Every structure is written in C-alpha cells, then in structure tokens.
Amino acid sequence: NLLFLEECLANRVSVNGLDKSGSTALHWAASGGHIECVERLLSIPNVEINVQNKLDDTQLHNSAWKGHHVIVEMLLDKGANKMIRNNENQYPYDLGSKHPEVGTLLKTVSG
Template identity: 55%
Template sequence: MDIFDTNWWKGTSKGRTGLIPSNYVAEQAESIDNPLHEAAKRGNLSWLRECLDNRVGVNGLDKAGSTALYWACHGGHKDIVEMLFTQPNIELNQQNKLGDTALHAAAWKGYADIVQLLLDKGARTDLRNNEKKLAFDMATNAACASLLKKKQGTDAVRTLSNAEDYLDDEDSD
C-alpha cells in the first residue's frame, strides 16, 4: 500500500495514529466566514495568532458590522484584546450596525480591566450607539462607570443611566 493511497486516511485518536479506510470517514469540514472573529469570540489565542500570522484583516467586519476586537471585549477575553492591540492600525472605535463599539461592549458586560485597556489605547468615550447611549450609559457596574466618568470629564453631557445608579449606590456605602 502506497502512503499516498487515496483509499486510506491517516487518523489520530487518543494519542495513537493509524490508517483508516476512506469509506469509513465522512469529511465534515466546517466553513467559517470570519475566523479571526470566531477566535476572538471563543477566546482562542492560538487560533487568533494563526489568523494574524496568515494576515487575516484585523479590522474586518462580520455580518453585524462588528470587529474581532468588539467580540473579544464582549467576551471578556483580555489576552485576545492585548494580542489584537499588537497589530498596527487596529481600529478602536468602529461602530457596528447597532452603533456599539468595543468600549460599549466591555462596559455593558462589566469588564473594567478591558475598559481600562481600551481607554489607555485612546478609545473614544463620546460615541453614541443607535439608542443614543454612550459607553458610560451602558456600564453595568461601578468600576466601569467610574473609569468612563473619569475619562469623560465633567463637561460631557449625560442622561441618567444604569452607571449613575451604580455610582450612587457605591457612594452611599
């Protein structure tokens, strides 16, 4: 039998490698439209590195208009966010079809460490989504709200938000 015989496939299971008759195998290759986005959503650093090594566009948009950075922030994957920041020309302030940015996602999900990273990189706090909400308005905990409030400064115009409720609760302790 020739090693390149198409009637046989090489397979590995539980650390053992062997040959399998091709008629025993059904190929089920999954097609992924946005591999970088999927790696970011899943928090899969090695897959993300592979995508970046293969020059997958770091600012590409999925069908919702979101970037991989948005999905990394949405999922709370700080290591993925940090890896994406190593890429030149990463777009911090891309708004998806709902008008949300990576900062909106991190604030809404309550990831203060990621909010801080985004702010340190220069993410804009003045962008409003389609519901006219700032990232500050979407903050769901006091830590995120406090970081965003400091960054916005006192001259930002705000409406009453969940974030202010959390800050009021924190101040009353």
C-alpha cells in the same frame, strides 16, 4: 481563543475585518472579556478601536455593557473615544454604569 487569533493573524486575516453584524475581532474579544486577545489585538499598529457595528456600538460599548473593567481601561489607554453614542443614543457609560469599576472609568461622560 488566543491560538485561533494568532492563526488568523499568521494567515493575514484583516484585524479590522467586519462580520455580518459589522463587528471586528476586537468587538468580540472585548465583549467576551478575553483580556489576552484584546491585549494582542491592541498591540497591532493598525487596529481600529472606535469602529461602530450595525448597532453603532464600539468595542468600548461592548466591554462596558458586560462589565469588563480591565478591557475598558485597556481601550481607554489606547485612545478609545468614550463620547460616541450608539443607535439607542447611549454612551459607553450609559451601558456600563451598573458596574461600579466601569462607571468610575467612564464617569466623565455627561449626557
């Protein structure tokens, strides 16, 4: 995945480009637990970290839902907004609270 990402970046594919679901590369890397790809994407100055896709999920929602606590922490360290609700009126915490490490990182959210 990292090699493909680097090839896309070398060919000037927009880091913030959206697919049919309204998701960015960071959405997919965060959802898949691809720490190296998330790290690389977060190193790009203009990467957007609070993009809402067609379900209104942000990259933080995706990583929280899948229980990827390392990625949740990386996104929070870069300033991801944990107070964004998706179209089901859920915060990232609501999706990730079943994973103890994720819940701890996002526990300051109150609905």
